Amino acid sequence: MALVKAGIVVLDCAEPEKLAEFYKGLLDTEETDANANLVEITGAAGTRLAIRRDANATPPSWPRPESSLQAHLExxxxxxxxxxxxxxxxxxxALETRGAHGPLEERQYADPAGHSFTLRLRPSTAPKQE
Known part of the structure; x- marks a missing residue:
């Protein structure tokens, strides 16, 4: 039996209510729990995300190396x-959406507080055509 039943990603930012609005819109969900310092949301597919208040939070600088990737969502x-x-x-x-030869299979973005995340095409379930 697994010790851990579920995990949740927590992002820090100065204004969790505002950042939660971004992710609620992206994941088509509503908040499932909130207090003065934390807003938790759960997406329709079970994606769990919390946004925690940190008045001193600084955005990651990805792809630059100083205070680089603090967390990464896909x-x-x-x-x-x-x-x-x-x-x-x-x-x-958008941080990186297109390469020199057209669309990539994934694209990088930043949320309004500066946290980076990647959108990746869902792998096709159709049989491969030769």
Missing amino acids: FLVEDLDEAERRIVGLGGR
Whole structure:
């Protein structure tokens, strides 16, 4: 029997209520728990995320090395372009969305507080065509 039943990713930022709005919009969910210093949300697919108040939080600088990657999230999506439009509409920003030869299979973004995350195409379940 597993000792740990579930995990949750916790992001620190100065204004957790505002950052929770971004992730609630991205994950199509509502908050499941909140207090003065923490907002927890659970996405429809079971993704659990909490945003904790830290008045001294500084955004990660990824991809620059100083205070680089403090945490990294990956979300599987079926349409990168549609997901990108939603992220920008919610206040996120692109870090790296296209390579020299067209769309990548994954794209990097930052949420409104500066935490980086990746959108990755969900692997196709269709048989490979030769």
